[in-house]
Amino acid sequence: xxxxxxxxxxxxxxxxxxxxxxxxxxxxxxxxxxxxxxxxxxxxxxxxxxxxxxxxxxxxxxxxxxxxxxxxxxxxxxxxxxxxxxxxxxxxxxxxxxxxxxxxxxxxxxxxxxxxxxxxxxxxxxxxxxxxxxxxxxxxxxxxxxxxxxxxxxxxxxxxxxxxxxxxxxxxxxxxxxxxxxxxxxxxxxxxxxxxxxxxxxxxxxxxxxxxxxxxxxxxxxxxxxxxxxxxxxxxxxxxxxxxxxxxxxxxxxxxxxxxxxxxxxxxxxxxxxxxxxxxxxxxxxxxxxxxxxxxxxxxxxxxxxxxxxxxxxxxxxxxxxxxxxxxxxxxxxxxxxxxxxxxxxxxxxxxxxxxxxxxxxxxxxxxxxxxxxxxxxxxxxxxxxxxxxxxxxxxxxxxxxxxxxxxxxxxxxxxxxxxxxxxxxxxxxxxxxxxxxxxxxxxxxxxxxxxxxxxxxxxxxxxxxxxxxxxxxxxxxxxxxxxxxxxxxxxxxxxxxxxxxxxxxxxxxxxxxxxxxxxxxxxxxxxxxxxxxxxxxxxxxxxxxxxxxxxxxxxxxxxxxxxxxxxxxxxxxxxxxxxxxxxxxxxxxxxxxxxxxxxxxxxxxxxxxxxxxxxxxxxxxxxxxxxxxxxxxxxxxxxxxxxxxxxxxxxxxxxxxxxxxxxxxxxxxxxxxxxxxxxxxxxxxxxxxxxxxxxxxxxxxxxxxxxxxxxxxxxxxxxxxxxxxxxxxxxxxx
Numbered sequence: 001x002x003x004x005x006x007x008x009x010x011x012x013x014x015x016x017x018x019x020x021x022x023x024x025x026x027x028x029x030x031x032x033x034x035x036x037x038x039x040x041x042x043x044x045x046x047x048x049x050x051x052x053x054x055x056x057x058x059x060x061x062x063x064x065x066x067x068x069x070x071x072x073x074x075x076x077x078x079x080x081x082x083x084x085x086x087x088x089x090x091x092x093x094x095x096x097x098x099x100x101x102x103x104x105x106x107x108x109x110x111x112x113x114x115x116x117x118x119x120x121x122x123x124x125x126x127x128x129x130x131x132x133x134x135x136x137x138x139x140x141x142x143x144x145x146x147x148x149x150x151x152x153x154x155x156x157x158x159x160x161x162x163x164x165x166x167x168x169x170x171x172x173x174x175x176x177x178x179x180x181x182x183x184x185x186x187x188x189x190x191x192x193x194x195x196x197x198x199x200x201x202x203x204x205x206x207x208x209x210x211x212x213x214x215x216x217x218x219x220x221x222x223x224x225x226x227x228x229x230x231x232x233x234x235x236x237x238x239x240x241x242x243x244x245x246x247x248x249x250x251x252x253x254x255x256x257x258x259x260x261x262x263x264x265x266x267x268x269x270x271x272x273x274x275x276x277x278x279x280x281x282x283x284x285x286x287x288x289x290x291x292x293x294x295x296x297x298x299x300x301x302x303x304x305x306x307x308x309x310x311x312x313x314x315x316x317x318x319x320x321x322x323x324x325x326x327x328x329x330x331x332x333x334x335x336x337x338x339x340x341x342x343x344x345x346x347x348x349x350x351x352x353x354x355x356x357x358x359x360x361x362x363x364x365x366x367x368x369x370x371x372x373x374x375x376x377x378x379x380x381x382x383x384x385x386x387x388x389x390x391x392x393x394x395x396x397x398x399x400x401x402x403x404x405x406x407x408x409x410x411x412x413x414x415x416x417x418x419x420x421x422x423x424x425x426x427x428x429x430x431x432x433x434x435x436x437x438x439x440x441x442x443x444x445x446x447x448x449x450x451x452x453x454x455x456x457x458x459x460x461x462x463x464x465x466x467x468x469x470x471x472x473x474x475x476x477x478x479x480x481x482x483x484x485x486x487x488x489x490x491x492x493x494x495x496x497x498x499x500x501x502x503x504x505x506x507x508x509x510x511x512x513x514x515x516x517x518x519x520x521x522x523x524x525x526x527x528x529x530x531x532x533x534x535x536x537x538x539x540x541x542x543x544x545x546x547x548x549x550x551x552x553x554x555x556x557x558x559x560x561x562x563x564x565x566x567x568x569x570x571x572x573x574x575x576x577x578x579x580x581x582x583x584x585x586x587x588x589x590x591x592x593x594x595x596x597x598x599x600x601x602x603x604x605x606x607x608x609x610x611x612x613x614x615x616x617x618x619x620x621x622x623x624x625x626x627x628x629x630x631x632x633x634x635x636x637x638x639x640x641x642x643x644x645x646x647x648x649x650x651x652x653x654x655x656x657x658x659x660x661x662x663x664x665x666x667x668x669x670x671x672x673x674x675x676x677x678x679x680x681x682x683x684x685x686x687x688x689x690x691x692x693x694x695x696x697x698x699x700x701x702x703x704x705x706x707x708x709x710x711x712x713x714x715x716x717x718x719x720x721x722x723x724x725x726x727x728x729x730x731x732x733x734x735x
Contacts, residue, residue, distance in 0.1 A: 005017060005020075005026070005041075007019070007020070010031070011028075011039075011079070012072060012079060014030065014031055014032045015028040015029070015030060015031070015037075015039055015079075015081075016028060016029040016031055017039075018036070021038075021088060021089055021092075021135075022089055022091070022092060022132065023089065023091075023132040023133070023148075024040055024041045024148060025038060025039070025040050025089070025145070026038070026039045026040075027039075027084065030081075035084065036084040037069065037081055037082060037083060037084045038066070038081075038082040038083070038084055038085060039079060039080070039081060039082070040079070040080040040082065040145070040146070040148055041078075041079055041080075041148075042054075042078040042079070042080065042148055054068060054071050054078075054080055054146050054147075056122070056124055057119065057124060057126075057146050057147075058071070059122070060118055060119050060122045060124070061118075062114065062115040062118040062119075062144075063111065063115075064111035064112050064114060064115035064141070064142070064143060064144055065115045065118075065119075065143065065144045066082045066083060066085060066135065066143050066144060066145050066146070067082065067083045068080060068081070068082060068146055069081040069082060069083060080146060080148075082145070082146070085135050085137055085143055086137055086138055087135045087136050087137035087138060087143070088135065088136060089131065089132055089133075089134065089135060089136070090131040090132075090134040090135070090136050090142065090163075090166075090167065091130075091131035091132050091166075091171060093136045094131065094166065094167065094170050094171040095171065097170075098170040099167070099168055099169055099170035100167045100168065100170075102168060102194070102197055103230065104140060105164060105167050105168060106197070106223065106226065106227065106230075107140070108136070108140060108141060108142040109142060109160070109163070109164060109167075110220065110223050111141070111142070112134065112142045112143075112144055112160075113160060113216050113219055113220055113223070114216075114220065115144050116129065116144070116156050116160065116216050117215075117216040117217065117220070119156075120156070120215070120216060120452070120453055120456070121456060122456075123453065123456050123457050123460060123476070123479070125155075125156055125453075126144070126147055126156055126159075127147050127156070127159075128147030128148065128159075129144075129156055129159035129160055129162075129163055130159070130162075130163065131163060131166050131167070131171060133145045133146075133147065133148075134163070155209075155212075155449075156216070157204055157212055157213055157215065157216065157219060158204060158205060158206075158212060160204060160216075160219065161200075161201055161203070161204025161205040161206075161212070162204075162205055164201050164204070165201055165205055168201070194226060194229060194230060196222070196225060196226045196229055197226050200213075200219070200222050200223075200226065204219065209445060209446055209449050210425075210428065210429050210432055210442070210445040210446075210449075212449075214421055214422060214425045214448065214449055214452075215421065215449070215452050215453075217452070218422070327378070327380065330380035330381055330384070331378075331380045333380065333381075333384045334375055334380040334381075334383040334384045334387065336384075337371075337383065337384040337385075337387035337388050337391070338371075338375065338383070338387050340387065340388065340391045341368060341371070341387040341388075341390050341391040341394070343391075344390070344391040344392075344394040344395050344398075345368070345390075345394055347394070347395075347398055348361065348394040348395075348397055348398050350433070351398055351401050351433055351434045352430045352431075352433025352434055353394070353397045353398060353401075355426075355430040355433065356401075356404045356407075356408060356430050356433075356434070357397050357400070357404065360393075360397055361394075361397065363393075364390050364393045364394055364397070367386055367389060367390045367393065368386075368387070368390045370386055371383045371386035371387045371390060374386060375387075401434045401435075402434075404434060405431055405434045405435055405438065405441075408427050408428075408430055408431040408434070408441075409431055409438075409440055409441060409444065411427050412424050412427040412428045412431060412441070412444045412448070413444070415427055415448075416444065416447055416448065416451065419451060419455050420451075421448050421449075421451035421452050421455075424444065424447075424448035424451060425445065425448040425449065427444075428441050428442075428444040428445035428448055429445060431444070432445065443486070447484050447486060447487070450483050450484055451484075453483060454480055454483050454484050454487060454490065457476050457477070457479050457480040457483065457490070458476075458477075458480055458487075458489055458490060458493065460476045461473045461476035461477045461480065461493050461497075462493070464476060465493070465496075465497065470497055470500050470501050470504060471501065473493070473497050474494070474497035474498065474501055476493075477490055477493035477494035477496075477497055478494055480493070480494070481494050502535070502536075505535065506532055506535055506536050506539070509528050509529070509531050509532035509535060510528075510529070510532050510541065510542070510545065512528040513525045513526075513527075513528030513529035513532060513545060513549075514545060516528060517545070517548060517549055517552065520552070520556070522549050522552045522553045522556060523553075525545075525549045525552075526546070526549045526550075526553070529542060529545050529546050529549060530546070532545075533546065554587055554588075557587065558584050558587055558588070558591065561580045561581075561583050561584045561587075561594075562580075562584065562593060562594075564576070564577075564580040565577045565580035565581050565584070565594075565597055565601075568580060569597070569600075569601060570644070572604075572644040572645070572646040572647060574601045574602075574604050574605040574608065575605065577597065577601045578598060578601045578602060578605065581594045581595075581597040581598040581601065582594075582598065585598065603640075604640070604647060607633070607636055607637055607640065607647065608646070608647060608650060610633045610636075611633060611637065611647075611650040611651060611653075611654050612650065614626075614629075614630050614633060614654055614657070615650065615653055615654050615657065621657055621658060621660075621661035621697070621720060622661060622696075622697040622698040622699065622717075622718070622719075622720065623698065627658070627661060627662070630654065630657075630658055630661075631658070633654070634651070634654065634655055634658060637650075637651040637654075637655075638651075657720065660697070660720035660721040661696070661697050661720040662696065663696075663697075663720065663721070664694040664695055664696055665694070665695055665696070665697055665718045665719075665720075665722045665723075665724070665725060666692065666693070666694055666723070666724040666725070667692075667693045667694070667695055667700075667716070667718065667724070667725045667726075667727065668690065668691070668692055668693075668724065668725070668726045668727070669685065669688065669690070669691040669692075669693065669702070669727055669729060670689070670690055670726060670727065670728040670729070671687065671688050671689055671690075671691075671704065671728070671729050671730055672689070672730045673687050673688065673689045674687055674706055674731075675687060675704045675705065675706045675709075675712075675729060675730050675731045676704070676705045676706065677691065677702065677703070677704055677729045678702070678703040678704075678705070679693070679695075679700055679701075679702050679703075680700065680701040680702075680703065681700070682695065682700065695718055696718070697718045697719055697720040697721075697722070698717075698718055699715060699716070699717045699718075700715075700716045700717075700718065701713065701714070701715055701716075702714040702715075702716055702727060702729055703729075704729040704730060704731050705731065706731035708734055708735060709731035709732065709733060709734055709735070710731065710733045710734070710735065711731065712729060712730070712731050712732075714727060714729060
């Protein structure tokens with residue numbers, strides 16, 4: 001609630017506060033649309049839940065409910081805008097005026113009850129039926145305000161009962177278990193309520209659910225009964241007590257022997273009092289005296305019956321002789337039998353025999369009526385026999401309570417399945433009369449109390465399910481399960497909608513995944529399908545789709561590597577191409593193009609390596625072994641089909657070096673004509689002055705010899721491509 005509110009203050013930039021009505025309710029002026037309206041501030045606790053409930057209540061229209069215009073959001077909470085009502089909260093009226101006349105209350109509270117019934121029919125509860133949340137207008141009508149706080153633990157029926165108790169007592173504290181007519185006279189000043197109204201309020205305020213009316217429908221029916229009784233008070237017949245009335249005092253026409261009997265009785269009393277030797281003996285004599293007094297009373301009654309008539313003819317002359325003492329004893333026995341019958345009847349009623357064995361109980365009551373008639377006719381022996389028979393019959397009925405309980409629980413379950421709340425309520429209430437602690441009966445009665453609301457939720461859930469509004473139907477069934485967790489239909493509907501929504505969600509994931517797969521967006525397809533796999537790990541179609549995606553990703557990678565390898569080959573970047581082909585073979589070693597490509601690029605890598613090697617080491621070409629090896633490389637290079645520019649250039653460069661290495665170089669030997677010249681591995685040329693040779697490039701050793709002189713040795717390297725070389729060989733140093 002917004003703190004520090006004062007009259008004249010403008011809130012939400014629109015509403016000017018006028019008059020506080022208590023409980024967070026203000027009468028305000030709408031400066032934007034003009035006119036007056038009511039404003040309620042939601043408390044800060046659980047604002048979202050209260051706001052959601054108000055938005056649902058806004059759709060419920062009823063003349064006894066204040067119409068919700070808007071639900072606005074504020075910085076410190078939510079604000080409810082209501083239509084203006086010229087009145088005041090009921091609690092303020094009670095504080096000013098005091099208790100409401102019950103006729104006025106009935107006229108005012110019946111429309112409110114119908115408003116609550118409309119809320120229930122919409123599948124909702126009000127949850128805050130208090131004197132602070134009802135407005136009493138100038139015409140004496142009560143209007144429901146929307147709830148602001150959380151739902152109170154008491155149900156709407158019990159809250160209505162407490163509301164009526166509050167209005168009838170003027171909001172004075174009264175024990176919730178106390179009937180209104182039991183309230184001290186200081187409150188009611190001698191007045192009493194109609195019995196039906198008193199009982200209704202007591203029932204509505206009862207602590208246990210099974211003691212309260214089953215719903216607003218039953219409350220309205222009882223309102224009608226009360227109105228009828230108030231409007232047309234019925235004549236209440238007098239019901240006589242079936243027990244024998246007290247016998248009259250002594251007849252003035254008693255005989256003398258009765259006086260003797262009285263004297264004798266007094267004598268016995270005095271004798272008992274004087275001669276008593278202990279408490280037990282005194283008690284025994286006292287009981288004996290009481291029995292004697294009963295006998296005397298019977299004798300007096302019979303003497304009165306047998307007294308002379310007005311004509312003077314004594315009835316004793318035509319009536320048979322009666323043993324009055326025996327008759328008194330028979331009456332005592334009949335009264336004992338009557339007490340036993342009444343006790344058996346009370347026990348039978350306490351376990352609900354009149355409700356679960358109605359016909360048998362009525363038969364026993366017929367027997368009891370015959371026993372009553374025999375007792376009144378002073379046929380005490382017959383009365384004793386019949387009372388004893390009825391008592392035994394009632395005891396027998398009571399002994400069958402466990403079997404009856406089982407049948408009632410089965411019947412109650414059937415009524416719950418059929419959706420008949422009133423019948424189910426009555427059956428479970430009867431079962432609780434047999435065993436108030438029976439958990440199944442208590443649970444059944446609780447379920448019966450919510451059965452009407454449950455049926456509304458189930459009907460709405462079925463309708464929304466037919467309209468394929470799965471989420472709304474799921475919500476309805478979920479509320480039904482919360483209301484009655486044992487309802488098989490609610491549970492089945494909830495699970496069905498849960499499965500349907502999950503299946504719809506799963507199919508959405510699959511659809512998005514397959515759509516991405518069709519667009520060759522394998523990465524996005526895998527994201528959606530793996531999400532579907534986590535959601536439904538047991539579905540085979542997900543595994544199949546993921547395999548398709550994996551295959552697509554594999555083929556895409558192979559294709560990308562193939563393109564990469566081809567690009568590298570065209571650029572004669574053989575190592576990069578080889579790496580791409582090897583990656584393809586890691587994916588699938590049987591792919592032919594990768595195998596062939598790998599062999600092709602490895603051949604070119606080897607060839608290019610050899611070409612580069614001999615190009616960088618051209619001196620190898622001047623040796624026979626080098627020329628032989630290079631010739632093999634040249635041969636391999638010539639065998640390559642479609643060599644690239646780089647390979648061709650390397651081959652041609654090496655081939656040029658080879659041609660140069662195979663071209664003879666002119667070498668001119670010069671000497672003094674006295675020195676003998678020898679060129680190792682070429683020949684001995686003796687003494688010469690000039691000698692022209694043509695030799696292949698290479699390293700040659702030239703030796704000069706002359707008698708008396710030291711030999712000279714020259715090492716000559718003929719480089720490929722050299723045009724001509726001159727060498728002078730002369731021995732000049734003597735020994």
